[in-house]
Amino acid sequence: MNILNILLGILLFFIIILVHEFGHFTVAKLCNMKIKEFAIGMGPKLFQKQAGETVFAFRALPIGGSVTLDEDVQDDDPRSFRNRPVWMRILVIAAGAFMNFVLGFIFCLVSVLCSSSVGTTTLAGFQEGAISSSVLQADDKILKINGMDIFTTMDISFQLTNSKARDEGSQYYTYDFVVERNGEIIELNDVKFASRSYAKLIANYKSLTEGKTGYAALPGEYYDIATNSYTEAFTALQQSDSEFAESFRKIAEEYKSTYATENNSLYLDFIVYGERHNFFNVISAAGANFLSYGRLIWISLGNLLTGTYGLNEISGPIGVVQSVSVVASFGWGSLMTLAALVAINVGIVNLLPIPAMDGGRLLFLFIELIRRKPVKAEHEGMVHFIGIVALMVLMVIVTFNDIIRIITGG
Numbered sequence: 001m002n003i004l005n006i007l008l009g010i011l012l013f014f015i016i017i018l019v020h021e022f023g024h025f026t027v028a029k030l031c032n033m034k035i036k037e038f039a040i041g042m043g044p045k046l047f048q049k050q051a052g053e054t055v056f057a058f059r060a061l062p063i064g065g066s067v068t069l070d071e072d073v074q075d076d077d078p079r080s081f082r083n084r085p086v087w088m089r090i091l092v093i094a095a096g097a098f099m100n101f102v103l104g105f106i107f108c109l110v111s112v113l114c115s116s117s118v119g120t121t122t123l124a125g126f127q128e129g130a131i132s133s134s135v136l137q138a139d140d141k142i143l144k145i146n147g148m149d150i151f152t153t154m155d156i157s158f159q160l161t162n163s164k165a166r167d168e169g170s171q172y173y174t175y176d177f178v179v180e181r182n183g184e185i186i187e188l189n190d191v192k193f194a195s196r197s198y199a200k201l202i203a204n205y206k207s208l209t210e211g212k213t214g215y216a217a218l219p220g221e222y223y224d225i226a227t228n229s230y231t232e233a234f235t236a237l238q239q240s241d242s243e244f245a246e247s248f249r250k251i252a253e254e255y256k257s258t259y260a261t262e263n264n265s266l267y268l269d270f271i272v273y274g275e276r277h278n279f280f281n282v283i284s285a286a287g288a289n290f291l292s293y294g295r296l297i298w299i300s301l302g303n304l305l306t307g308t309y310g311l312n313e314i315s316g317p318i319g320v321v322q323s324v325s326v327v328a329s330f331g332w333g334s335l336m337t338l339a340a341l342v343a344i345n346v347g348i349v350n351l352l353p354i355p356a357m358d359g360g361r362l363l364f365l366f367i368e369l370i371r372r373k374p375v376k377a378e379h380e381g382m383v384h385f386i387g388i389v390a391l392m393v394l395m396v397i398v399t400f401n402d403i404i405r406i407i408t409g410g
Helices: 003-030 086-114 153-162 196-209 232-240 242-258 279-306 317-330 332-351 358-371 377-408
Strands: 035-051 054-069 118-126 141-145 173-181 184-193 270-275
Touching: 003 035, 003 054, 003 086, 003 332, 086 279, 086 332, 086 358, 118 153, 118 279, 141 153, 153 173, 153 279, 196 242, 232 242, 279 332, 317 332, 332 358, 358 377
Parallel strands: none
Antiparallel strands: 035 054, 118 141, 118 270, 141 173, 173 184
């Protein structure tokens, strides 16, 4: 990490916070609400300036922001937040997350424009020695994998990587596909993929036969990975060229000893088409990426609740800045992808019905909308206070984990 990339990470986080708070501020202004303060950051004030009835401030800790409205229960000012119609209050509270989604979509657009081509989910062809080509075909458009709708190339990678698709001891990963082929929707069950060990076997075999003639194009001629046994052609090879056969046996045995290991990942043996940029496919791809990232965040939240991920795997502001500073070195496309994920993540998390978060406040407003009278201010305030304390504790834990990861290089 260099200092420029770290500053870039801080700037990105600042923009995401600023846009979020600007959403609250703008809609509150449009709804003619009294705004006491617009602040970026938390903790002691470093700088403030009065403009009309509103104080604009920068605070010491760049980990959030706030728009402080007039919420005094005793205040009979019609511009007070609590005295405005409930639908206006809902719009004001939801506006922050909405602006994060708008920003996330903009980041998706820039990410697509930074790419060399617009990725599709249509198969262009197969890698040498592909196993999946026995079922899949070129020009198949992938619609689903193991029941999950596929919008982007990242969806393909995610689902193939994260689905439990290999039985213990098996050399194959097996999936169920739904594809569009020649205008028809077709279900393809038990589509098999080999492991990375198989790709290594092919590469080793290519090195072994480089500059030589008279040998099979692929190692499957001599070693059948379906049965994990040598073929009759290999037996004939041992008699005609024992030196080459022995060299081949060594790479085949290496494959045989590693294909079933737990850390042996899938060999993605097909490639997809890329299209030249135009207005329509850029907008479409950005929209697909937006939906894909949002779903990925929901899946991650679900995994957090079920214990698949632990607290030590959650990143806070420090972790986000560190990630941005690392990803920035890979180029603007990668940086914008991460920026989109962070912005959308902030929007989704803020809408969760958690006390002290926007979603928690929206929950109380919807209760008021249904009951036609507000929850007592002291009761709502107590709930939000408990939420703030819990969030601060979580922030301390997450920040501690971020620092430990930086120190240990984890």
